[in-house]
Amino acid sequence: xxxxxxxxGDQGDIVLSTRIRLARNLEEFPFPMRLDSAGYSKVSxxxxxxxxQGDSFRFxxxxxxxxxxxxxxxxxHLISPAFANxxxxxxxxxxxxxxVSIMLCEEDHIRLQVLRAGxxxxxxxxxxxxxxxxxxxxxxxxYDERIGxxxxxPTNLGTALRASVxxxxxxxxRMRQIQRLAQTVAKLGLTIRGAFGEGTTPAGNFYQLSxxxxxGITPEAAIENLEAITKQIINQERAGQQxxxxxxxxxxxxxxxxxxxxxxxxxxxxxxxxxxxxxxxGAAQGMLNIPxxxxxxxxxxxxxxxxxxxxxxxxxxxxxxxxxxxxxRERLG
Amino acid sequence: xxxxxxxxGDQGDIVLSTRIRLARNLEEFPFPMRLDSAGYSKVSxxxxxxxxQGDSFRFxxxxxxxxxxxxxxxxxHLISPAFANxxxxxxxxxxxxxxVSIMLCEEDHIRLQVLRAGxxxxxxxxxxxxxxxxxxxxxxxxYDERIGxxxxxPTNLGTALRASVxxxxxxxxRMRQIQRLAQTVAKLGLTIRGAFGEGTTPAGNFYQLSxxxxxGITPEAAIENLEAITKQIINQERAGQQxxxxxxxxxxxxxxxxxxxxxxxxxxxxxxxxxxxxxxxGAAQGMLNIPxxxxxxxxxxxxxxxxxxxxxxxxxxxxxxxxxxxxxRERLG
Numbered sequence: 001x002x003x004x005x006x007x008x009g010d011q012g013d014i015v016l017s018t019r020i021r022l023a024r025n026l027e028e029f030p031f032p033m034r035l036d037s038a039g040y041s042k043v044s045x046x047x048x049x050x051x052x053q054g055d056s057f058r059f060x061x062x063x064x065x066x067x068x069x070x071x072x073x074x075x076x077h078l079i080s081p082a083f084a085n086x087x088x089x090x091x092x093x094x095x096x097x098x099x100v101s102i103m104l105c106e107e108d109h110i111r112l113q114v115l116r117a118g119x120x121x122x123x124x125x126x127x128x129x130x131x132x133x134x135x136x137x138x139x140x141x142x143y144d145e146r147i148g149x150x151x152x153x154p155t156n157l158g159t160a161l162r163a164s165v166x167x168x169x170x171x172x173x174r175m176r177q178i179q180r181l182a183q184t185v186a187k188l189g190l191t192i193r194g195a196f197g198e199g200t201t202p203a204g205n206f207y208q209l210s211x212x213x214x215x216g217i218t219p220e221a222a223i224e225n226l227e228a229i230t231k232q233i234i235n236q237e238r239a240g241q242q243x244x245x246x247x248x249x250x251x252x253x254x255x256x257x258x259x260x261x262x263x264x265x266x267x268x269x270x271x272x273x274x275x276x277x278x279x280x281x282g283a284a285q286g287m288l289n290i291p292x293x294x295x296x297x298x299x300x301x302x303x304x305x306x307x308x309x310x311x312x313x314x315x316x317x318x319x320x321x322x323x324x325x326x327x328x329r330e331r332l333g
Numbered sequence: 334x335x336x337x338x339x340x341x342g343d344q345g346d347i348v349l350s351t352r353i354r355l356a357r358n359l360e361e362f363p364f365p366m367r368l369d370s371a372g373y374s375k376v377s378x379x380x381x382x383x384x385x386q387g388d389s390f391r392f393x394x395x396x397x398x399x400x401x402x403x404x405x406x407x408x409x410h411l412i413s414p415a416f417a418n419x420x421x422x423x424x425x426x427x428x429x430x431x432x433v434s435i436m437l438c439e440e441d442h443i444r445l446q447v448l449r450a451g452x453x454x455x456x457x458x459x460x461x462x463x464x465x466x467x468x469x470x471x472x473x474x475x476y477d478e479r480i481g482x483x484x485x486x487p488t489n490l491g492t493a494l495r496a497s498v499x500x501x502x503x504x505x506x507r508m509r510q511i512q513r514l515a516q517t518v519a520k521l522g523l524t525i526r527g528a529f530g531e532g533t534t535p536a537g538n539f540y541q542l543s544x545x546x547x548x549g550i551t552p553e554a555a556i557e558n559l560e561a562i563t564k565q566i567i568n569q570e571r572a573g574q575q576x577x578x579x580x581x582x583x584x585x586x587x588x589x590x591x592x593x594x595x596x597x598x599x600x601x602x603x604x605x606x607x608x609x610x611x612x613x614x615g616a617a618q619g620m621l622n623i624p625x626x627x628x629x630x631x632x633x634x635x636x637x638x639x640x641x642x643x644x645x646x647x648x649x650x651x652x653x654x655x656x657x658x659x660x661x662r663e664r665l666g
Contacts, residue, residue, distance in 0.1 A: 248651070252598040252658075263592025265585040318581070325585075 003098045005076055005300040008292035009118020013284035014234045016166040016206070016296055017117055019077060020124040020223075022132055023151045023160040024110040025142040031152040032105040037089030044091040044104040050138045051093060051131070057102070058094045062087030071305030077166075078113065079103055100131060107152050108160075110135065117296065119230060121163055121223040129219075147215070155212075161219045163226050164210035166195050167233065170277050171240025173205045181233070188229055189213040196273055204273030204299075209233070238284075245285045254282040258290075261328040266321040272302050272328070279332075290332065298331060336431045338409055338633045341625035342451020346617035347567045349499040349539070349629055350450055352410060353457040353556075355465055356484045356493040357443040358475040364485040365438040370422030377424040377437040383471045384426060384464070390435070391427045395420030404638030410448065410499075412436055433464060440485050441493075443468070450629065452563060454496055454556040462552075480548070488545075494552045497543030498563050499528050503610050504573025505566070506538045514566070521562055522546040529606055529636075537606030537632075542566070571617075578618045587615040591623075594661040599654040605635050605661070612665075623665065631664060 004017060025031060029043055048059050062070060062083070070084040078101040079092060093102040103111040112135075114128040135141075142150040149160035156162070172178055178201075182192050192209045194202025209230060211222045244250045257278035261267075267275070280295050282288035300306055302324050308315050311323060337350060358364060362376055381392050395403060395416070403417040411434040412425060426435040436444040445468075447461040468474075475483035482493035489495070505511055511534075515525050525542045527535025542563060544555045577583045590611035594600075600608070613628050615621035633639055635657050641648050644656060 248599060248655070255596045255598050256593055259592035259594075259596025260589055261592075262595070263588045265588050266581060322581070 004115050004117045005098070006293060006297045007117040008296055009116060009120055011119040011231075011234055012117065012292045012296075013280075014168055014237050015119040015230065016168060016299070017077075017115055018120045018124050019116075019162075019164045019166075020114045020121070020128045021162040021164075022110075022112045022128050023108040023149065023156050023162075024112065024132065024135065025108050025150060025152070026110075027140045027142045029109060032107065032109060033152055035105065040089040040091075040105040043109050046139070047102070047104055047110060047135065048091070048093060050135055051102075056095055057100075058096065060092040060094055062090045062092060066309070068305045068308035072303075072309040073101070075303040075306050076300055077115065080106060080111075082106070100127070102131075108156075117293075119165060119227070119234075121165070121227050125161075125163070125219060125223055156214055158215035159217060159219050159222060161214060161222055162210055163219075163223045164208050165226070165230050167207045167209055167230070167237070168205060168277065168280050169207055169233070169237050170205040170281055171237050171244050172233070173201060174244065175240055177236075177240075178207070185209065185229060186212075188225065190226060190229060203270055204277040206273070206277075206299075241281050241285055245281065245287060250281075251287065254278045254287055258282070258288060258332065261332045263329070264325045266318070267302075267325040267328060268321055269302070269304050269324070272324055273299075276302075294331060298328065302327060337448050337450045338431070339626060339630045340450040341629055342449060342453055344452040344564075344567055345450065345625045345629075346613075347501055347570050348452040348563065349501060349632070350410075350448055351453045351457050352449075352495075352497045352499075353447045353454070353461045354495040354497075355443075355445045355461050356441040356482065356489050356495075357445065357465065357468065358483060358485070359442050360473045360475045362442060365440065365442060366485055368438065373422040373424075373438040376442050379472070380435070380437055380443055380468065381424070381426060383468055384435075389428055390433075391429065393425040393427055395423045395425060399642070401638045401641035405636075405642040406434070408636040408639050409633055411446065413439060413444075415439070433460070435464075441489075450626075452498060452560070452567075454498070454560050458494075458496070458552060458556055489547055491548035492550060492552050492555060494547060494555060495543055496556045496559050497541050498559070500525075500540045500542055500563070500566065500570070501538060501610065501613050502540055502566070502570050503538040503614055504570050504577050506534060507577065508573055510569075510573075511540070518542065518562060519545075521558065523559060523562060536603055537610040539606070539610070539632075574614050574618055578614065578620060583614075584620065587611045587620055591615070591621060591665065594665045596662070597658045599651070600635075600658040600661060601654055602635070602637050602657070605657060606632075609635075627664060631661065635660060 026043060051057055070087060073079045074081045074084040078098060083103050083106045091104045099115050101113045112128060112131060114124045116124045144150055148158035151157055151160050172181060185192055189212050190209060191212050192207050195206035195208045196203045211226050257275040260275055276295060276299055279288060279290060283290045283292055283295060304320055307320055307324055359376060384390055403420060406412045407414045407417040411431060416436050416439045424437045432448050434446045445461060445464060447457045449457045477483055481491035484490055484493050505514060518525055522545050523542055524545050525540050528539035528541045529536045544559050590608040593608055609628060609632055612621060612623060616623045616625055616628060637653055640653055640657055
């Protein structure tokens with residue numbers, strides 16, 4: 001079973017992955033903010049017992065994970081950085097292929113996430129609701145007939161659904177279209193932000209596009225809206241990349257990016273994202289004969305914590321840069 | 334017969350080539366400054382007739398060369414840039430392997446040059462004097478018993494010998510030792526300057542070290558002095574390069590230079606010299622398995638005029654950069 005981040009899916013030239021997150025709270029317990037470590041444990045045990053009839057999920061006590069292991073999960077967007085940084089009493093349910101993760105007692109009692117390669121909103125939503133159904137049959141969720149699901153933060157009230165797609169938008173970034181795009185999608189109830197580091201030009205031109213509205217909308221309508229806008233962005237970005245690649249200087253930087261991965265002895269995380277961005281354009285536009293799933297894989301496996309976690313030993317920043325260069329050479333050499 | 338610039342010679346890791354230049358003037362003619370085009374022709378014919386008994390030399394009327402052909406000869410240091418820029422009435426005698434060139438009516442009537450790969454001062458001097466002997470047996474040179482050979486510029490009076498070696502000194506450059514070195518060699522009657530472009534850090538860290546003193550010294554003593562100092566510089570540079578290569582960051586830039594040559598689609602002349610400098614260090618220190626003669630060859634063949642001359646057609650600057658990248662990929666790919 002190949003993890004979603006080792007694959008490329010539908011619209012994989014632009015869309016790296018899809019994520020659906022459902023928030024749920026147990027009616028009989030206060031929100032996590034009002035719970036202590038013992039409360040966390042109780043909630044976690046109840047949820048885990050409901051799901052762990054088979055062995056589809058691994059129950060992970062966050063305190064037992066090394067910091068690189070925990071931060072690697074955050075790099076894969078399986079957990080939030082806050083969850084990685086505050087492991088006390090908290091637990092995670094993780095499916096074997098890492099496509100489903102359930103943070104227990106993060107901001108809400110249950111934060112159920114489903115991840116998929118490429119653009120797969122309906123599929124991911126369906127999978128999320130299948131798991132939610134198992135839980136719903138045994139547990140009573142905090143729910144208001146008028147509002148919908150109750151969540152600790154009011155921004156999630158209602159559907160308690162956050163759907164997002166990770167996009168690679170180098171052409172729109174180059175053409176300085178991201179700010180305009182952010183204003184447009186805000187009017188349509190969406191938000192876009194850098195996937196790796198915030199700022200105006202996020203590293204590697206990777207962005208998260210997600211829905212913001214959870215009240216007065218059905219989950220299906222929310223993802224339809226997100227999907228329609230995503231497809232428009234994909235078309236703009238593809239046209240932009242095609243235009244970019246007509247330029248000899250851009251072609252040169254793309255081929256050089258490959259040369260650098262095949263030869264460098266030190267690659268920082270920041271440079272890695274930049275050069276991977278160039279390789280993605282080259283692969284998407286048929287200039288480079290590199291499968292997109294290889295590039296998806298490298299994007300995750302060369303991130304600092306994931307690199308360290310896979311190495312089973314502490315690494316200095318320089319040792320990480322050496323190892324990153326070595327793995328890239330082996331994979332792209 | 335492989336041209337000297339396609340080979341690597343003695344001390345070839347640091348010394349690219351050796352050049353001996355003898356200036357001579359015919360007693361019966363005024364210096365070229367006082368000659369017109371008809372005078373140039375007369376002198377040229379006399380000298381050419383003296384040497385061209387066999388077919389060892391090609392007689393080249395500079396006016397018949399295309400500008401790239403003429404400038405290519407200057408890039409190879411077979412003629413001076415001034416000679417390439419002022420072809421009117423001037424001629425050149427060029428040996429088939431391009432190791433001997435005789436500029437006729439440049440600053441002096443005869444500027445005889447012998448070039449060799451690597452450090453080969455005695456050998457080049459011997460070869461120069463052998464040709465000079467053929468000329469001397471038939472022609473009468475302007476000569477003063479007290480001073481020696483008479484030349485148009487007083488800086489050449491006496492031996493009229495300029496001996497020079499082309500050195501690659503990236504470590505001394507990096508350690509900011511060149512200025513100190515220039516002061517030291519000046520006290521010893523030598524001068525050092527950038528081989529490709531002047532300035533404090535010449536492109537690619539290539540330098541010309543040559544003798545300055547031509548009065549009160551024998552040719553043999555002059556080249557012994559030059560050779561002894563060259564060998565000291567070689568030792569310093571080698572130790573410096575070895576130290577540099579202990580540094581991971583330097584290793585990274587050296588391997589990347591190879592990656593760039595193997596992948597880039599556009600390489601400017603300036604970048605080419607910089608990256609070739611890094612490859613030379615890598616080859617000299619055993620990091621890269623590239624023969625030094627390949628690097629000597631690329632250093633010359635990728636220079637703008639030589640590149641254009643070999644292409645047999647006019648090239649824009651961008652077309653040159655494309656062709657340079659293509660040839661580098663073919664040679665180092």
